[in-house]
Amino acid sequence: MTAAPDPAPLKVLIVGGGIGGLTAATALRQEGHEVTVFERSKLDNEAGAAIHLGSNCNGLLRRLGLFAEDIGGNPTLGIVQYTAAGNLTFNLDLRKPNLLWKHSWLLVHRAHLHKALYRFAADPAGKGNPAEMKISSCVASVNAEVSTITLENGDVFKGDVVIGADGVHSITRKQVSKTAKPFGSGRSAFRFLIPKEEILADPETRDAVDGDGRMVMWMGNDRRLVMYPCSNNTLLNFVAIHPSKESDMPGDGWSTGGNKARLLEAYKEFCPIVRALLSKVNAETLSVWTLLDMDVLRSWTVGKLALMGDAAHPFLPHQGQGGGMAIEDAVSLGVLLGKGTRKEEVKERLRLYEVCRMERAHRIQEYTRLSGRDLEEAKKDGKELNMMEYQSYCFGHDEYDHTIQMLRKSNWTKTPDRFWRMPVAFGSMPGPRQDSFGLPHDGLQSTFVTASIKFRTSRTLLQNFFPSPAFSFSSPGTVATASIRMTTLGNMSWLGGGGYNFSGLFVHGVQYTKRDASVLRGSYCVVVFEDLADAILSGREELGMSKLGASIQVHQKEGEYAAGIDWRGVQFARMRLEGLHLPNSTSSMSAADKAPAMNDKLGEAEEGTFCYRYIPAVGRPGTADAEYAVFIPSEGASQTPNVIRTMLARKGDLAFEARDRQALPTLHHITARLAEIPVYEVVEARIDEGTGVEDLSQAFRIE
Template identity: 50%
Template sequence: MAEVLGAIVPATNGFHDTQSGLKILVVGAGISGLSAAIGLRQQGHTVQVYEQSRFATEAGAAIHLAPNANGVLKRLGIDAAASGANLMEKLTEYTATGELTREIDLKEPNSIWQHDWLLAHRIHLHDALKRAATSTIEEGTPVKLNLSSSVVEVDAESATITLKDGRVVKGDVVVGADGVHSLTRTRIPGGDAQVFPSGKSAFRFLIDRQAALDDPATKKFAEKAGELIIWYGTDRRIVMYPTSDNKLLNFVCIHPENESGASGEDWNTEANKSTLLKVYEGFDPDCVALIGKANPESLKSWKLLDMPVIPTWVKSRLVIMGDAAHPFLPHQGQGAGVAMEDAAALAVVLERDLRAEDVPERLKLWESIRYERANRIQEYSRLAGRDVKEGVKVNMIEYTNYNFGHDEFDNSAQRLREWKWAQTPQIYWRMPIAFGPMPGPRQNHQGVGRQSEHSTFTTASIKFKTSRTVLQNLFPPGNKKYRFKSPGTVAYCSFSQTHLDQMEWLGGSGYKHIGLYIHGVEYVKDNGDVISGTYMPILFESLTDPIVSGREELGMPKLYSSIDVYRHGSESYRINTGWQGSMWGNFVLEGLKPVSDVGAISGNLSGEADDGILVYRYMPKVGRTNKGQSAEEHAVFVPFKEDMPQPQSKRVWQASKASFKIDAMDWNALPTLHHVIARLQEIPVYEIVGAKVVEGTGVPDVGAARRID
């Protein structure tokens, strides 16, 4: 037993049983750790953060919140401007001796980004993150922030951490956000890579902007709000920009590490003001006067550390992020922003209601989302920090389009969608594919097959004798593989209308269709085999969704028509079909009498006991120059015996009299259907040989449809 969070509990459990979501342990309460904690909290997870410090001696400087970083903060519910962050408005560059080399107005470029480029005080930002993480009024369970809690061991497989005082805490995920000298990184394969000095060190400090304004020699450097100024020497530079509502000026002074003797590898190592001035003694006197206003008590220095790219940031249930995974040199001001992007991506992939057993594969997905971008920006930072004397033109904003034009929440959400889609490779895609696989009669939105055993159908069919020579002209033009079984000039076909209802894929509702079914047709394959069935040249439906799914997924020749059914008790069944009020068809079944031997009556959609349906798929090529050319063209067969579920006839009525009338009208009345209805009108009726109405359950999804040849 071990004491965890003030209670005596088993050593493997650090959370109350009533807590919902994943149990997430975050090691480190810096910007990346707190950003991750907030995002994960908002996803409904329970988050514990373990920080080795007490935050008692926290110092800080300014931080760039470029549009990509500021966007993450906004999505986390944090308004940095409300905490004193000010707009980045201008970039000015000087040589070391004070010669002006470039001025860029950033007000207008700022407008092309969705979010502002802000300059914030690190402490103010950190405080805002802490408030958001631990707030009792925000969405989700407040994050538990455990200070003075140094982690000494991590088990990636069990998601367990061991604290310095012996406490053991188990979760579902461990997030390593413990900085450049990360312990958690050492538990990742390849994480034994050592950080190394980059050859540069940096002084950092803040001065009151008013102090610069009060000095005639330095006033020019502080007059413009939101102005970032860089003085470039051959192997050193000074970067200055305002923060805290333009009240403070932040300095980062990068120089060869051997000149300052900086031994510290963190941000809070005290520095000597005289050393600062000596390092930059050859710079413009006005610039030297400006840095000379540094408060000796706030002056810090640290070595700029770099690290080789490591092969992975994930092991089982352990993930590392921010400086623990990819420590940044400060030359672009993107270190914190990329760490916040890491946090955003993690919150997206560890979505609400995620099962604990799915964590390892989601962490791998997270790595695939973040690995290339973070390492690329890290390399950009190295390039931006090269010395001028190397003959390389230094351009701080050279990589801004790649850095700034990115929203990690949106990016990760899309990558998660695409990953989910890829988990079900056998899933229907239909236009428009940008929105993902299309749910329909054969699958739901997750690719799971539909249940249609309890769906109902009512099929009314009228079978009649007619001319084979007229019907065979409805075979696909130029295709000689379709033929009638009988050599005679008499053939049979049916108009069959079905009302489908209680369809799961339509939310329990239904639709109607009516088609022409030509019986006794064969298709001769390339190898000489013969397929027998009923040929369907046209099927009208009353709803867009089944029309589109049937055309694209199955190759069915579907068009729209209104289909209205009037049933007078059990005596008659009337069908009217039309387009925008122009009624082109009227079908009547009268004198309906119940049939006792229901099992002998087929419930197939053709109205007859056919082997299956033969259709012809045709998709045109795109574009005016490709008129008359097909992109895809082939025969399709739907074997009824292989379709699921099999329809079950429940009640049947035989008609004593049936008739139908087809009126093609003209192109004005039927502007999209006239050519079709005119051909149907040409079909002669020699004799009505049968008519019936069949009710039943079980609607086949036509998923047995397959290409012929």
């Protein structure tokens, strides 16, 4: 069978070249896709401010190969909180080794991170095809159904998927909601950077930065000042959050030039050290942002379009997770649109992206809103922010691992009739009846060599092996027929071309009378010994066969065949065929000669083969979780064995030997019973060789 060619790479159009868009471009190019990024700016105006990279998003960047320490990222070594008057209220030392979070909580200059992400997305030396960067490209409209974007200059670009990473004032969001618009939260933020050396040089301010990586906050009722280091601890980043009316910001502009006088006025009631810090601000670099919020969107996707980052869920800055959530979105999309994703799967994968991301992003949004309330407001509503709960939920998450598992679960549901066996945490189990994707194996090229000895024996003894009164012999006589079959399988596709040996005892002429009085006829499988654990487990759990582990040795040479079964060197069964020869002619072969060996089906060529499934209940000895008869019909097999050569034996010999508890601690009770079976007469001894092995998927529970 010729393998299907790998799907062509997807053409991915990303609207927006910010941190989220560039992370998505990096993740998707590394999956082999053709990525184009459309950015309205010249990519030369990233804010002069810093960004938090918590363990949750720092680890994701590291997966992509970007180590923020290499671009000046500072580890957060402590969190200190003061009142507006300068009184200490909180001091958390984070310098001790962190055993909870695998990755560090870093503080990074936004421009440095943005530049690094641009390089990872566009550098030809990176993994995959470099993303094409179209700067100064203003997107006028998007068609989500046919995945096209139209620029303001009229140029149209066609892709397989469109990702809206165009921020809080998103154009692409209009495809998802015509009415959703960001609104002012009532807060704005001055942002600015001050060189650390300037603060240390001033006796009035040097104590504010006593340490190499502390985040320091001064909290007023309706305003706060946050300071933390970046750029290898050479710059201090400041965020001054205050009522919007006090920064006199026109319209709803974003990142508008600030006013130093307004800044100083807004914090005039704070302690002297805060006022001294703010006096050092360079008015020319001072920026002010209106902090925007937005009602929760019911959906982030439509057609072949998905929103991410602030386009999907604008974040207030109070917990520093806006960038982190955009990075998580990007990596989730990279997983869901991974290498090999077909064009026709895009819509489904985007819907799964919503399932992966919406609950988490919205929950962290709510945490952020709670932490941004005025102090008086927080006292009145009584809704306290549980910081341990928040940190555990936020930092203790890896979106890559989460999305990978969600994708696995989605793929599992596409083939609900898969076989599941323990351990179920790893998904459905590949085996003889399905591959890793739940599809059947091609067993036509597999090989088998089956040696069988059919013999007459005591019916009254054999019927003691029947597990329920529903089983009986079709004939009332005291003599019955049974077979020992020894099979060697090879070139098994489900074993990567390998094989194994098994041997079983089968009782012929058996019938099962159902509760409605109807009858099934076939052979009953008493026990099977196999030398491969995978085959034993699948046969026991999926088919209900009574399979046990043992070592099986087979020796075949011209005219002779010998095999033995042992457990850790203690042999308890053997069979031998002598005088092997080809039948004189096809016309002279008996019906039994012509009948193909049932090889993997392990039964006589009757209506089928019976076995009995019994699963014990945990903690309740003698009680079954499952107990019922199974039938494997001869008709309806997915693949029919092809006997290439049959050899008959002039003599066949078999024997079971009882062993004591010391020699066979787990099998002595079985070998003792098998050794009781008398051999009245060998009816037939033969070897069948051929290709094609059934998977027995036609097996069913009788009642």
